[in-house]
Amino acid sequence: MAEGYAKKYTDYEVFSAGTQKSYVNKNAIRVMAEDGIDISSHTSKTISDLKDKNFSKVFTLCSDADSKCPLIFNGLTTHVGFQDPPSLTKSLKDKDEQLKIYRKVRDQIKKFILNIEEYI
Numbered sequence: 001m002a003e004g005y006a007k008k009y010t011d012y013e014v015f016s017a018g019t020q021k022s023y024v025n026k027n028a029i030r031v032m033a034e035d036g037i038d039i040s041s042h043t044s045k046t047i048s049d050l051k052d053k054n055f056s057k058v059f060t061l062c063s064d065a066d067s068k069c070p071l072i073f074n075g076l077t078t079h080v081g082f083q084d085p086p087s088l089t090k091s092l093k094d095k096d097e098q099l100k101i102y103r104k105v106r107d108q109i110k111k112f113i114l115n116i117e118e119y120i
Helices: 001-008 026-034 085-089 097-115
Strands: 058-062 076-080
Touching: 001 097, 026 085, 026 097, 076 097, 085 097
Parallel strands: 058 076
Antiparallel strands: none
16 A cells, blocks of 8 residues: 555655565555555565665565564664554454455555655
8 A cells, every 4th residue: 555655646666565475455455446546456575576676765564564574774764563454354254344444554554655754
C-alpha cells in the first residue's frame, strides 16, 4: 500500500520489499482501489531482489520490521511501524470486518506518505 501511495503522491523512486516473498494481498488491492490506486500489478519482492539499487533512504513499515529486517542499510533506515493487516485479520471470518482493518491501516499509511518529508 505504501508503494502505491508513494508512487502517486511523491516524486521519489520507490520500491517495496519484505524479508520473504509472498503475494500482494487481495484485501489490500481492494481497499487501495477504493481510494483510486491500482496495486494489482505490484509484485512481492525481497530485499535481495533489490540488491543492485542504491538507496538514499529506507523505511521499515511493518510493526515488527525494525527487529526483523537485516541492518544492511548503514544508518539509512527509519522505522515507522504500522500494524500488519493480514496478521490482524487471519482469525476473522467476516469480510467487512477484515476490510475495516485494512482501511484503517491504509489510511494511516496514506497519512504517512503525504507527510513523508517530515521523516527525510
